[in-house]
Amino acid sequence: xxxxxxxxxxxxxxxxxxxxxxxxxxxxxxxxxxxxxxxxxxxxxxxxxxxxxxxxxxxxxxxxxxxxxxxxxxxxxxxxxxxxxxxxxxxxxxxxxxxxxxxxxxxxxxxxxxxxxxxxxxxxxxxxxxxxxxxxxxxxxxxxxxxxxxxxxxxxxxxxxxxxxxxxxxxxxxxxxxxxxxxxxxxxxxxxxxxxxxxxxxxxxxxxxxxxxxxxxxxxxx
Numbered sequence: 001x002x003x004x005x006x007x008x009x010x011x012x013x014x015x016x017x018x019x020x021x022x023x024x025x026x027x028x029x030x031x032x033x034x035x036x037x038x039x040x041x042x043x044x045x046x047x048x049x050x051x052x053x054x055x056x057x058x059x060x061x062x063x064x065x066x067x068x069x070x071x072x073x074x075x076x077x078x079x080x081x082x083x084x085x086x087x088x089x090x091x092x093x094x095x096x097x098x099x100x101x102x103x104x105x106x107x108x109x110x111x112x113x114x115x116x117x118x119x120x121x122x123x124x125x126x127x128x129x130x131x132x133x134x135x136x137x138x139x140x141x142x143x144x145x146x147x148x149x150x151x152x153x154x155x156x157x158x159x160x161x162x163x164x165x166x167x168x169x170x171x172x173x174x175x176x177x178x179x180x181x182x183x184x185x186x187x188x189x190x191x192x193x194x195x196x197x198x199x200x201x202x203x204x205x206x207x208x209x210x211x212x213x214x215x216x217x218x219x220x221x222x
Contacts, residue, residue: 041173041174041176041178042170042173042178046193047171050193050197051167051170051171053197053201054163054166054167054170054199054200055167057200057201057203057204057207058160058167058203060204061159061206061207062156062159064084064210064211065152068084071220071222072084072214073085075216075219075220077216081213082209082213084213085145086145087209087210088155090143090144090206091159091202091206091207092149092155092158092159093148094199095159095162095163095199097143098195098202099162099165099166099169099199102192102195102196102199103175106180106182106195107175107177107180110180112180112181113179115181115191116178116191118181118188118189119189119190119191122187122190123193123194125187126190126194126197126198126201127197127201130198130201130205131204131208132205133205133209166196166199177192178191179191180192182195184198
């Protein structure tokens with residue numbers, strides 16, 4: 001396993017659930033490749049479930065940041081807490097990074113259908129546990145917001161393009177997502193499909209964080 005992929009895994013696990021100790025090196029975002037034509041690699045129900053998750057969490061995220069003034073967009077509840085703009089940037093960076101991880105790394109690993117028993121029941125676990133913000137954590141430096149996008153409109157455009165590419169991949173891919181696996185430092189062995197569910201669940205988690213910022217008593221009225 002390359003140092004780059006170890007770093008991506010750690011970053012996502014830390015931002016989602018809990019603080020773990022892991023070796024870190026610099027990493028770059030992975031572009032999302034064009035999706036091939038659909039086959040029977042996933043069942044119709046699996047595709048429908050994942051697409052619904054991606055579309056619902058997309059809509060909820062975009063709704064949470066719509067109509068905010070500049071003061072509201074950049075308001076920080078405390079010096080050590082993120083603004084709406086910063087949380088939105090973190091969601092977008094993760095969307096880009098994890099989409100590339102699935103398509104360019106996990107699906108290039110050897111198929112191992114004998115591992116299927118190890119991941120039974122983990123679809124539901126991911127969708128329930130990742131959005132749970134009762135476990136707080138700090139993201140590593142390379143996933144922290146640094147103002148990568150100049151305006152809110154630029155950030156939204158980047159997110160929508162990445163999310164659309166991920167949804168298109170789920171809808172049309174002939175990759176055998178259920179037979180390729182990669183270990184997660186919290187959840188253990190996951191298949192490619194479950195890694196995709198993590199992307200959607202991650203955005204749900206941080207959309208909730210945005211709503212928490214907006215309910216702060218000092219959040220600007222306009």
